[in-house]
Amino acid sequence: MTDRNFRTILHTLFDWSRRTPDAIAVTDGDTEISYAALTFEVEAASRRLVALGVGRQDRVVLVGNNTWQWVVCYLATMRIGAISVPMNNRLAPAQVGELVEILGARIVLADDLHLSMFEGCAGVEVLSTTGNAARPFFAIQADNELPDMPEALEDAVISFTSGTTGVPKGAVITHNALRQNAEVFAELIGGSQPQSTLIVAPLFHNTGFVDQLCTMIFVGGRSDLLSRYRSQAAVEACRRRPVTFVTAVPSVLRMMMTAEGAEAIFGSAQLVLFGGSPMPAPWSLEMHERWPSLRLVHGYGLTEFTSCCTLLPPELILTHGDSIGYPAKGVELRLVGEDGHDVPEGSPGEIWVRGETRMREYWRRPDITAEKISGEWLRTGDLAERRELGLLYHVGRRDDVINRGGEKILPSFIEATIARMPNVAQAVVFGVPHPVMQNSVIAALEPRPKEMVDVPALLDFLHTQLPGYAVPEVVIVANDLPRTASGKLDRRAVRTAYLASPQAQ
Template identity: 35%
Template sequence: MYRETGWLEGRKRLAPDQIALVDGETGRRCSYDLLYRRSVRAARYLSEMGISKGDRVAFLAPNDMAVFVCFFACERLGAIFVPLNWRLSPRELNGILEDAGPKVLLFHRRMEHLAAALAAPSIVPLDLLDPDDPPEPEGEEEADYPSLSDPAMILYTGGTTGKPKGVVLTHGSIFWNSINTILSWQLTAKDRALSCLPLFHTGGLNVLSLPVLQAGGTLVIIDRFDPDRVMDVIDRERCTIALMVPTMYHLLIRSPRFAEKSFPTMREFLSGGAPCPREVHRAFANKGLPFREGYGLTEAGPNNFVTDPSTARKKPGTVGKPMLYNQVRIVSEDGTDSPAGSVGEIWIRGGHLFDRYWNNPEATDESLVDGWLRTGDLGMRDEEGDFYIVGRKKEMIVTGGENVYPAEVEQIIAEHPEVEQVVVVGAPDPKWGEAVAAAVVPRKGSCLTGEGLRSYLRGRLAAYKIPKAVLFMDELPKTPVGKIDRRAILRLFVQKD
């Protein structure tokens, strides 16, 4: 039965020989026709194992073409795709598996030792499901594709606020995110997108990957991030658009080779996951390269805003205006809309929102209010309707009755010539309630001191925003999904006292 969810079959029909996937490590290619045939064969294999509509299929693999083969196979059956974060410990993964209740766990041979420590009714290596050269489908049966309201995938959050929550995205969530993205970023079949974020979370799967494929473009997959390797792949594969997180851009512009690169095929560099330092904006602006920031979260899209290139140049740090089929509010503590220039919580509504948290109705009810998602993030909009992300609501520091937003302080500290990275947190303080505290990774050869940093900040920040405590570190701790672990940094300040 035809439904909007069967668009891979449509892509195979429209342009069978168009390259859908490229392995950026080996150069191996997969056309839309081959991707479709592989997914049909994989769906048949899963069906023979007893997988049917509504069943969960867990998936453990590095960035690989097989991720998309498995996703489209699950879509064909109406099964629910559950990609797993291989950076987690066996104990953490088993907790997720217990919650998701998959019928089968598929694993890449590189993950064999980790898979052996996991518990699932059936554990199957991927090469049985998806051989490199599948035969032509014989007697291919017509697919009964799921509807847009049916669950497509469960993505588990990183768990930095406690037990990981399973975010249920429907096929409609993915479809409307793709439509918004294709229209807003003007994706076409000529685009060649670099995918270097992990494909076990929404940044890797849904920001660019599935929208580019739905548009008929080509996805270039990289398994491991290395700045020089990324630049080589962009040039060799003639990439036109790329998404990276600020940490990746930080490493990219630090490479000695960045200065010599012109990236002639690139029309867009996109950043997401956290506010991007101004020095990154400047590095790309100095080359005349378009650079835009976005904002999203697993529960919403993740794509929500679009910035036109001229606005991105004039207003570094803005995420722009809501995409065509999204609505966004900035809501004050009393539940009313905040005026322009005032900070409030970001609320989002649209067809791209998640459906619910798996097995967690209480958390669902807390997050969804009359169709609006309460993001827990703070933002503001200016008089021209452009939005800015200020930080997490729970990360806001209240010191002596004044509100301090870590992102603002981090941006100013990051401009110090001897600072490599910085994170600002609110440490408990008997006098102020909370004290602004900064964890700083200095650049090599730096002689920067806490007092030296505070001296630099005087005149650049209000006195109450200047860190009362500064901790110098060789590197910042990270969560299993690669984000800065603010809780671990806060614990260091608490232990220090």
């Protein structure tokens, strides 16, 4: 493994290019790029950026599907000390314009499929990374001298949270935070054999550009890119190039597990990391039985903390799979009550975390930064309890708590109970206004593939498991509920759609 004293991921990349120049760093379909070739491409792209007038700490927006050009542009931006801004490629034009204005972006690098997102943006130069539909970035000839490598505490990335409503919030992440997070995952992966991963999440998401890409660079491993997730495409990619590290939200892992040829994905894997929500116990048990050598790890993380906050060890997955585990290495964690004091064991409190991977601030939002950061601590807005074995259990968000006639209801408790029904894939619970009770409880769920949900039977079951005030008054069953960019059911979008439907009138 490389020298972990290197200050940034960029230093590590260039070290691997000297030590293992022929090892494959990135694959994109038939294209295979070695560490030596990747550093050459990054240096060339860095010179192009300098020739375009991009300087230290300038913002460069990067948008597109998962391609090797995306990876090169991401690394090149950071190589010259500029700030890379991976942008959600599913944003509406109005959102794009707002973000570009907030950023004061210098240039935009976009693949041909997403150039139209920036048609209404003035004052920013847009270049194509994959073709000739606009000025092609990779056709620029440049031999400019490059600046010094970035320092650890310089800003590296602005990562926008995956929520779809409210004021855009860009977490400013330093080079040191990227490297520290990669080290946590490197130790989790362990071993000395060559490592590899298939990136099925969009690269603009922390899972892609931090947990997988940066971690593989840190360990000298290989990142295989899947342009868009399709189960059979993932199977074929892993059949062609087996991988050792798999990570995704549980719903995507389930699609992989049930895909024809799933052995190609999991047969060679050593570690499966999942987050966003617990894995239903039957799924974890099935994975353990089908692939006994797999280590399953449940992680809880935040964009504002670069990624990883807590990890549940693999030996506890089958017995405590709904727990988010313990603080990750280098992370300090508190559970804080409304009075500002730590809560006792078994009581819900807001998760506060601190460590070197904490964001520096929200970009140009000192007001929201002040609400989120208290001294060295990041106030997450998530609620958790500490229970047996000192394990942490995520129980919801402060702003998701439903008040029904004075009774405080945590949606996650109801969701976990619904998930025990064998034909339910995922569920989301939320409150809507009620003229007398303040809130009504609504549940929306997706059935498992090719299965149906018997709503009366579900409600009968819930009445045996929950207090009467917590049983949903309405249950919505749908196969295509809105999701966030990270693949989780989008509680706010589901609630908004319900309130606009005839059912809510």
